[in-house]
Amino acid sequence: MMDRTSFDRIARPYRTLEYLTLGKKLARTRMYFLPDLVHARKALVLGDGDGRFLAALLAANKNVEATAIDSSNEMLRLLRDRCSAFSSRLKTVQMNALSFTPPQDARYDLVVSHFFLDCFTEPQLNELIRCITPALEPGARWVVSDFRIPTGIMRLPGWFLVRSLYLAFRLLTGLRTTKLPQYSSCLLEAGFTLVEQRLFQAGMLSAESWQFSERS
DSSP, rough: OOOGOGGGGTTTTTTHHHHHTOOOOOOOOHTTTTGGGGTTOOEEEOOTSSSSHHHHHHHHHHHHHHEEEEEEEHHHHHHHHHHHGGGGGEEEEOGGOOOOOOTTTOOEEHHHHSSGGSOHHHHHHHHHHHEEEEGGEEEEEEEEEEOOOGGGGGGGHHHHHHHHHHHHHHHHHOOOOSSOHHHHHHHHHTEEEEEEEEHHHHHHHEEEEEEOOOOO
16 A cells, blocks of 8 residues: 555655645654754664755764665655765665664664654554564664644644645545554554653644663
């Protein structure tokens, strides 16, 4: 199902489309935990799109080495251009994240997925997380930004926003996913603990930091 999805068509206008939709709110959500990541050394960055977060991470943390996974060749090209000053610390892999297998010697202490997990179903996320966790250091952080449907008076506007975005991405990219997965339950099942959550846009956007505890 995911194999037919292509984000190449929206790679160039993606930043403009993002600002037209929610202004700088998505960028603010992505960058919220950046000051906490200055001690990371090996980062796995999933679907960073045009690389705005990754460029900021590599600039803020002079020691981190990052592997960026994305299925879109055009997104990766934009990412490499934006991160060109840090190319010695960057590796890119064009691949569906569900097909990615970390190298046997990989030991990541940071995983980043901004507005990415919502492209998958919960069974797919369980598969993705199971594949990545053997390559994580104990205490590794997984930083997540994503949409959410809040409770209370903002529930209907949140539902309408998410539904509209899924429809737009289905038309533009072929994305088949139609609802937000409960990625928190997937992370909890895999041994992660939620350390901090920050909500934006009346609860419709969430920035989260999860910590991995290696199971015996």
